[in-house]
Amino acid sequence: MLKGRSFPGKVMLTRRSEPISPPEYSPRSENDRYEYEQNEGSQEVEGQASGNTTENISSKKSISPSTSSVNSLPDAQGLVSGARATDSARITKFTNELSRPAVILDKLRELSWSGVPPYMRPNIWRLLLGYAPPNADRREGVLTRKRLEYVECVSQYYDIPDTERSDEEITMLRQIAVDCPRTVPDVTFFQDPQIQKSLERILYTWAIRHPASGYVQGINDLVTPFLIVFLSEHLEGNLDTWSMENLSLQDVSNIEADCYWCLSKFLDGMQDHYTFAQPGIQRLVFRLKELVHRIDEPLSRHIEEQGLEFLQFAFRWFNCLLIREVPFHLVTRLWDTYLAEGDYLPDFLVYISASFLLTWSEKLQKLDFQEMVMFLQHLPTRNWAHHELEMVLSRAYMWHTMFKSSPSHLAN
Template identity: 85%
Template structure:
């Protein structure tokens, strides 16, 4: 019910954007953080029934405003046909081509389109791709980028993809699809995530001032 009202209020505030499959994922990190102010122990042991109606209302309001702030800079990600995501997937493809041409060429030779795997990454901001205990660290970076986040996502996701550069080049089309749908991140620690983010910042500093490879 909390998710429903969050999206209802958001639709009223931003009538051009609407609910798309997976957007509920974006509320989850905020919800967990705000619930942790009232509930102790592990997430698996939490019970909403322990909260007062006033606390639930406060959590819902906080989730709404945080989600709105996050999405205000990427409205066209969640409008009809999601053109913002389509544009960033194209930029991701071009950035990967520039950083690691071997991977780019192999993916292309196998007939795999970036849209087939990266659309979900942009839609759900990698929540489904990494262990949940790492999500808040990742989202610290997202929120720190502010309005620049959409373009910086391209660098994060390029770094994420190229974590498996050597592996990807050995796979055929079907194997690529299966691998990218079930990435081996379940044992990741903060160390692996920090490596992804460090590469993203490095590549951003190298390429962001020469954006010809990211032309719309």
């Protein structure tokens, strides 16, 4: 049935009465603990002997899985300066890749992981998601065909009277109409009636064509990075100065189509995140809990002692992919890494979320239950710049590199 569903965006201000055993989860064995401690020990010794290097994080895919590779991670300052999306050497590499008759997607992913130059994002995101074909000769024809197909879908499913919809479809459309004005409320541009109407068309058409999940609150947030990136091909200057009045109807239609197809491609690998009971997200939350226990046992123990469940704050993180937790001007940079991860994104989201949470480990350990609840609902990220985000991604990369050779600590 096609129904809109809510998710627990608000944390319940109640303690749980007893520990909850994660489903489909086996306890860590002593062998796991020994393997982890051995990795930690060898890393510390090697770190003292060799120190950090300035190897760029964009070589992520080619680094060997040994724990010594953790020490090749750049320090925070090196990461920010070396991986800057506007660096001339990196722009040259992007330009060379995009000028090929057929783009090599693996190389494009390696480059994109550390950030994409803003003016290149529309084309690169279409390629990374498989919406635009790697072969340059076919690209324009495929995009034209897919954009026309979207127009036909809107005509068939959206531009019809309510008398032709089922009760479930009417309820879903009303829920979408309620959620659109709530989307990125602190960015004035998203309050534009035309933007909200575009959001409504995209979301409703997507939901009708994906009946296994239908519309789930939070998917409205996932459209926004695509909207901003594809609008940037037509609107110049700061987001605060943009106006939909400067766009033709054809431009709006093409932008909507690109958003629709990219959203579809993006969610194809995460369908069970938005089906009934959202088992995919619950699985990631339990993996996050285990990972935090392995990385920061004092914080894990404090959260446990205070009776705070990871589901109470991390569910929204995974549901909205941290869009609501960081300033909106950083979202497209974050999504460069998301799209570069491709099919591996759900796994890497666990590490990003752990890195995000542990940013405030010391402070959280000083808070009681209700103080943690309030803090996690209103994280102090308003003044974050690219440096803070790169730090989160840097730690996530480090832990992923450390643990990927011994994945038993996250076994389902």
